[in-house]
Amino acid sequence: MRGGDKPGSIARDDVVRFDGWILDLRRRELVSPSGTLVDLSTGEFDLLNAFIEHPNRILTRDALLEFAKARSAETTDRVIDVQVSRLRKKLAQESAERPLIKTVRGVGYMFAPGAHGP
Amino acid sequence: MMRLVRFLTPDTVVARAVTVLLLALLVVNAVGYMTYRMGIDAIIGAARERELAARISSITKAVNELPTASERDRAAHALSTLTLEVHWAHVAPTIDNPEPDAMCRSLSERLKKLLPRNSSALIVGYVPHSDHRQGDGSAVSNQISNLGDSSYNLQISARLDDGSWLWFLSYVPGTAPYISWSALLVPLYMCVAIILIAVLSLRWVTRPLRLFADAAGKFNIDAEAQKVPEFGPVELRTASRAMNSMLERIQLLVRERTAALAALSHDLRTPITRIQLRNELTEDDTLRTATEADLAEMNEMIQSTLEYLRVGAGNMPRRAIDIGAMLHTICDEQADIGHDVALNAPPGILMSGSPNIIKRALTNVIANACKYGEKVKVDLTTTGGHMQVTVRDEGPGIPEQDLERVFEPFYRVESSRSRTTGGTGLGLTIARKVIEGHGGLVTLTNRPTGGLEVVVSMPLCSMPVTAAMVK
Numbered sequence: 001m002r003g004g005d006k007p008g009s010i011a012r013d014d015v016v017r018f019d020g021w022i023l024d025l026r027r028r029e030l031v032s033p034s035g036t037l038v039d040l041s042t043g044e045f046d047l048l049n050a051f052i053e054h055p056n057r058i059l060t061r062d063a064l065l066e067f068a069k070a071r072s073a074e075t076t077d078r079v080i081d082v083q084v085s086r087l088r089k090k091l092a093q094e095s096a097e098r099p100l101i102k103t104v105r106g107v108g109y110m111f112a113p114g115a116h117g118p
Numbered sequence: 119m120m121r122l123v124r125f126l127t128p129d130t131v132v133a134r135a136v137t138v139l140l141l142a143l144l145v146v147n148a149v150g151y152m153t154y155r156m157g158i159d160a161i162i163g164a165a166r167e168r169e170l171a172a173r174i175s176s177i178t179k180a181v182n183e184l185p186t187a188s189e190r191d192r193a194a195h196a197l198s199t200l201t202l203e204v205h206w207a208h209v210a211p212t213i214d215n216p217e218p219d220a221m222c223r224s225l226s227e228r229l230k231k232l233l234p235r236n237s238s239a240l241i242v243g244y245v246p247h248s249d250h251r252q253g254d255g256s257a258v259s260n261q262i263s264n265l266g267d268s269s270y271n272l273q274i275s276a277r278l279d280d281g282s283w284l285w286f287l288s289y290v291p292g293t294a295p296y297i298s299w300s301a302l303l304v305p306l307y308m309c310v311a312i313i314l315i316a317v318l319s320l321r322w323v324t325r326p327l328r329l330f331a332d333a334a335g336k337f338n339i340d341a342e343a344q345k346v347p348e349f350g351p352v353e354l355r356t357a358s359r360a361m362n363s364m365l366e367r368i369q370l371l372v373r374e375r376t377a378a379l380a381a382l383s384h385d386l387r388t389p390i391t392r393i394q395l396r397n398e399l400t401e402d403d404t405l406r407t408a409t410e411a412d413l414a415e416m417n418e419m420i421q422s423t424l425e426y427l428r429v430g431a432g433n434m435p436r437r438a439i440d441i442g443a444m445l446h447t448i449c450d451e452q453a454d455i456g457h458d459v460a461l462n463a464p465p466g467i468l469m470s471g472s473p474n475i476i477k478r479a480l481t482n483v484i485a486n487a488c489k490y491g492e493k494v495k496v497d498l499t500t501t502g503g504h505m506q507v508t509v510r511d512e513g514p515g516i517p518e519q520d521l522e523r524v525f526e527p528f529y530r531v532e533s534s535r536s537r538t539t540g541g542t543g544l545g546l547t548i549a550r551k552v553i554e555g556h557g558g559l560v561t562l563t564n565r566p567t568g569g570l571e572v573v574v575s576m577p578l579c580s581m582p583v584t585a586a587m588v589k
Binding site: 029032034035036037038039040041044086089090092093 | 437438439440442443444446447450451465466468473477
């Protein structure tokens with residue numbers, strides 16, 4: 001509840017809000033706009049956290065690998081694609097009409113929360 | 119016979135009590151009625167005998183005084199009544215067996231006192247209805263025969279002064295039917311009344327007993343102290359108190375053991391960590407790896423034991439969970455470590471539960487399938503208020519006799535014990551405990567085509583939780 005809640009901005013605290021979603025950083029939980037707990041794997045959580053820290057910016061796969069604290073030596077671009085697609089699928093359940101994570105062809109991904117843009 | 123015994127010993131207290139009451143009522147009524155009837159019969163019999171003797175003696179005396187034969191015959195017929203026919207004859211009757219019973223003897227004694235002059239010539243006996251041997255040959259009216267219900271009539275003959283005979287024919291007093299509807303009406307009414315009153319009042323009496331049984335049946339070892347209500351009659355209050363103290367002792371015992379096990383499991387971690395650190399210094403690679411694997415296994419055992427105990431501790435906060443998302447996480451994880459898992463989960467299926475332990479339960483079930491089977495298929499569906507997770511694999515399945523036992527704590531199917539797969543035998547135990555704790559069911563079946571099918575069903579979220587409620 002602390003922090004600003006203006007559209008397009010992101011509240012930075014123990015709890016992060018975007019588009020009605022709530023990401024609890026302490027409990028590592030994602031709650032959908034309808035109040036449902038949406039389970040995330042560790043990788044997905046780290047990835048989402050990285051996106052939230054850099055909203056509306058194109059993130060390359062390499063950068064995402066960095067942010068997502070790649071756990072194993074074999075982590076590759078392909079792994080990032082898989083993780084992003086899994087995360088998208090989970091977010092799409094309640095934000096289907098407008099994807100939160102956009103693909104920037106040939107470069108990487110961009111996280112674009114908020115109805116009005118930045 | 120067995121059916122009769124079963125009928126007489128019905129199952130419920132109410133039915134048994136009613137049966138006992140009805141039997142008692144029937145016995146008391148039957149004995150009472152019989153006694154009453156016997157008394158009445160004795161009184162009626164004595165009165166009839168007195169009256170019969172008086173009439174016979176007065177008729178005999180009167181006819182004896184008449185001078186001519188024709189007058190005597192006419193007088194005899196004139197004095198006949200519906201219940202006593204009188205005939206005058208010259209000859210003595212032939213009776214095969216005079217005074218055969220107590221009634222005849224008693225009547226004969228009485229007549230001898232009333233007719234001292236004729237006392238030497240009195241014959242009392244029975245003649246069959248059909249045997250109408252008469253002095254003057256006239257037929258005996260059937261009316262007499264119809265009065266009694268025996269096939270004999272009572273015949274008394276007295277010799278007059280001039281040597282002629284007076285024949286008296288009367289009916290043998292029959293017994294009135296012992297059972298008449300009017301006699302049955304009262305006991306019948308009492309039966310109905312007893313059944314009605316007993317059923318109502320006994321249900322009231324046994325209600326505390328039913329509640330007692332309910333409370334005892336609902337006892338859950340993991341839940342907070344629950345009491346059987348102490349009310350009702352004194353015996354039941356005593357039983358309830360005894361039950362409550364027993365439940366308390368059971369819970370205390372279980373809690374102590376649980377605490378001991380938890381403490382032990384927890385405390386084992388420290389020495390394991392120390393060994394792990396020391397193991398790092400081992401120079402022999404093979405030895406170090408082997409020790410590491412053993413330590414990892416020990417840690418896993420401790421982890422699952424603690425989880426098992428924690429699941430029992432109950433009352434974790436419930437939240438709305440997206441089951442599809444959770445299954446995706448679980449299956450992705452299994453797929454990432456190289457298992458062949460296919461998930462088919464429509465979005466938007468929600469249930470209310472404790473996320474961590476639900477995830478643990480579903481992970482245990484799916485990981486089990488991946489570990490022992492191959493080509494695992496996970497399907498999420500909803501049926502009538504329940505969500506259903508079906509996990510099918512193409513593995514060896516579980517021997518039929520082990521299907522139920524695999525849910526027992528620390529039980530492992532024989533074939534898995536010797537394998538290097540490890541495990542503690544707690545996975546499915548935890549899963550079932552969690553699932554049943556959420557009002558669900560988990561069933562295992564061997565598929566006809568080979569492999570195991572696990573069906574987990576739990577109630578859907580009845581009311582969507584809003585974001586506000588969560589925060």
